[in-house]
Amino acid sequence: MKALMSVGALIGVVGLLLLVGMIFDIIPSNTVRLVEGYMPMQMLTELAFYVAGFAGLSYILASMGMAVPRFWQGIGFWAFILLYLKFRVYPPIPFSVRAMYGTVSLVAVFMWVSSNEEDWKKFKQPIMNVLDAQSGTNKMLRYMYLILLPLLIGGFSYNAMKPKSEEPIELRTVHPAPPASTKVHGKTYVLQTSQNPYRVNPEGKYDQEYTNANIVEQGMGRLMKPNANPWDDKNQGYLKYVREGGEIFFQNCHFCHGDNLNGRGLHAFAFNPIPANFTDPGTIAQLQETFIFWRVSKGGIGLPNEGFPWASVMPPWEQHLTVDEIWKVILFEYWHTGYYPRTWD
């Protein structure tokens, strides 16, 4: 048990040293890389390691007669979470999300330190000691709090009320609800029922499963499926349309959406927000093809009221592309990212 806890303690110490290095900018945050594709689980796993490390550290210190009081354990763990989110995770997490996470962590710390009476008493003890002020130090602390707390609250209030010149926070709706139907080049398309006419099997029939089987492998390498190379001239049907869509993409879209469709094109950083990243699971992977058809056709200017603050400079592509070209480019985007359009069957 002790050996196990010692390993845990070692992990805890190393982890803390790394974090301190990141806080003081001695070690860049990406020294231990958040590996693309594994990042979400990596973050949770790192946190689990930290928890195990702290448990080991606490055990070893207690066995050495230097137990950390429960009060400081609780406060320390909460501070750790806040610092981890601020200095470890990159790119920076917006304050609103850190505030949510911080609040939940505070509740978690409370649940931990008050989960039984004994722990709760231990946690409360330093607070009660200061309030009772039986010793000189505690008395001094109490007076200090009496002065500091109103100052702190006053400071927060002042800061909250002070007029600011920062840009206001925007509650942007990334995917506004589409209309029930859209009219492009004189024809009305019902978004619920329309289909991409180029998503077809070798017999020329609409076939989602066949086309899904031919998209690139989704993973770190994004490899093409064997015998499914759209740039092979002999290909007909779906793969041929993917190639045509790719040509249209590289003639029109890649300047903003990027060669890898990740929203980092040549002109991307002239815009804020940068163009949509199709490789992210939260964009085209979440939507029906008809949604993309509507967005591409109507562009930023065609966003509904719900799309406030309409932060999209995408042109209404119906003015530059034919309907067929729009459908083909959508086909290419799904093929290249390895995502499947949303369906309900």
Added chain:
Amino acid sequence: MGLVTRKKLFSIMALCAMVGLLLLPIVMSLPSSAAGEEAPAADAAKKEGDKVEKGRDVYYKTEGIVVGAPAPKTTDGPKDYPRYNFESRVLLWFANQQHLYYGSFVLAVPIFCMVIEFMGVVTKDKALAKRYDQLAYDFIKISLTAYSLTAILGGILIFTFLTLYPAFFGYLSSIFRPVMHIYALMFVAESGTLYIYYYGWDKMKEGFLKWIHLSMSVVLNIIGTLLMFLANSWIGFMMSPAGVDEQGRFLGNIWHVIHTALWNPLNVHRILGNMAFGGGVVAAYAAYKFLASKTEEDRAHYDWMGYIAMALGVAFLIPLPFAGYWLMREVYAYRQQMGITLMGGLLAWLFIIQATMIGILFLSTNYYLWQALGRMRGAEKYQRYIKYLVFLLVCGFLVFITPHTMVMSPAELKAMGGQQHPVLGNYGVMSAKNGGINVIITTTVLSFVWYMRGNKVSTVSWSKFGNIFMGVFFACAYVNIIWLAIYGYYIPANVRVGLSVPQVATTLSCLFFMFALNGVMMKGAKQMGPIEWGKISARSQYALIMLATAFTWMMGLMGYIRSSVRLFWHVNEIMRDNSPWAYTHTVGFAANMISFNVLFFWVSILFVFWLGSLAAKKAPVEAKAGVPGGAPQPAGSH
């Protein structure tokens, strides 16, 4: 004829009367469905020959003879939208929400009574049986006062509709005319049954008569559930109309109008939600009484009552997210536009608030159970591992509440390098959220298992193997849930939606299989000490109050979301809302309004509790029977 026999006869007659009341609306409705709607249309068709106008059902796509007027095209003015100098929609919102709160409560409590009374009947321990019976009686007593208030609030709601939205209500009632009459008759049946059930309690407390009494509660609950289903058909029609043509003209098939795309998911979701809500309210009542108790006896009684109500509420809370998931799936399938407005667009932030509330519900439940370990001697061995459960719960919770659309300043947006955060953005989609909620629920199940074995040591010969098996089972469940959540990113969306089935199955197998195995292992187990009812921390009771408040707030929120997803339609795509209030409220205004409704409900229900306590003061001393002397056996666990 002996006294007992006469009682039996009267009881059977009362039960038959109840069944008769239940069947009355159905019998009454038979002529209307046979001749009331379609027959005149058919007659008219014969008379007018070719002049019969046919329409196409907007949902079922079937053809039918037009028998109703088109949906009115309203205009903003005193004719269609008469008003005070106040937003009519807000008045309606208030009346509707209060009616729904009370309606849910009075439909849920009789189901609890049925379950608890049944437990009392089948329990062999006579003292415990008496306590269960008393508890069921206490519950129904609370709901009786609330019942009158529900009816009053229902009246207020109808008057509000009639006076502020006459055109809309006129249209709705023209379509649902027979359903509304059946509803009214069902209400009569519900009242009659409830009063016989309540006032017959003492007269039918032994033997065969008790079974008759129990059967009455079954009838009562069938009527209550049918009532709710009928009311759900109206909101189902408003969201996903069927049985009418594009102009909103009724096509003669009342079943199509009732059985809309969202009716069944709404029914299931509401019935579970009502039960969880009812459990929460009763648990809060018990917590309040516990905190106000002056004697050990009272504290013990209300501690036990709070536990039972919480356990029943949570039993229905656990499947609730799955029912909600089904409802959302059906909404997406019905209209992509509606689904995106809800979960990715205009109302997405309200869903983040909802996820937060769901998390609070589960966190409160777990916290209560950990506190409850404190009243068992011998449960200390589990307490030191609680911090790991906290970690699991909070990880699940953080994933569950991570928004897809983050609130940020343009500077933060730029620093992040795009709209989606490369790490946290992955938590914002459904696959991760399914994993998050299933981890939370599985951890709650684990907390329950710990609670059930808190003061016991298994004596079965295979206990060591059993414990290892349970540990491995839970570990595999976590791995499976998390693995499926990750796998969900690599498959088509329609398959991913189906992936929730094995995740839910994993969670539910933990629930049923582990509970069952634990029950077998703990049969005849050695008790390390008794459960000391009443000796629980005050914090646990605040957790119960938190649980109930979160339920109430969440119900208000979800009702608002469901209603506002219609945007500017009274009846989706059929009847447009042309009042000045056809816009969607800001998140802040909606949150304030929901909070006001919650506050009003709790203040008024405190009044109901107070009325209940007046009656209790007059009750004979023996009504307080069964304050635990030995170790009482909570629902299905000990």
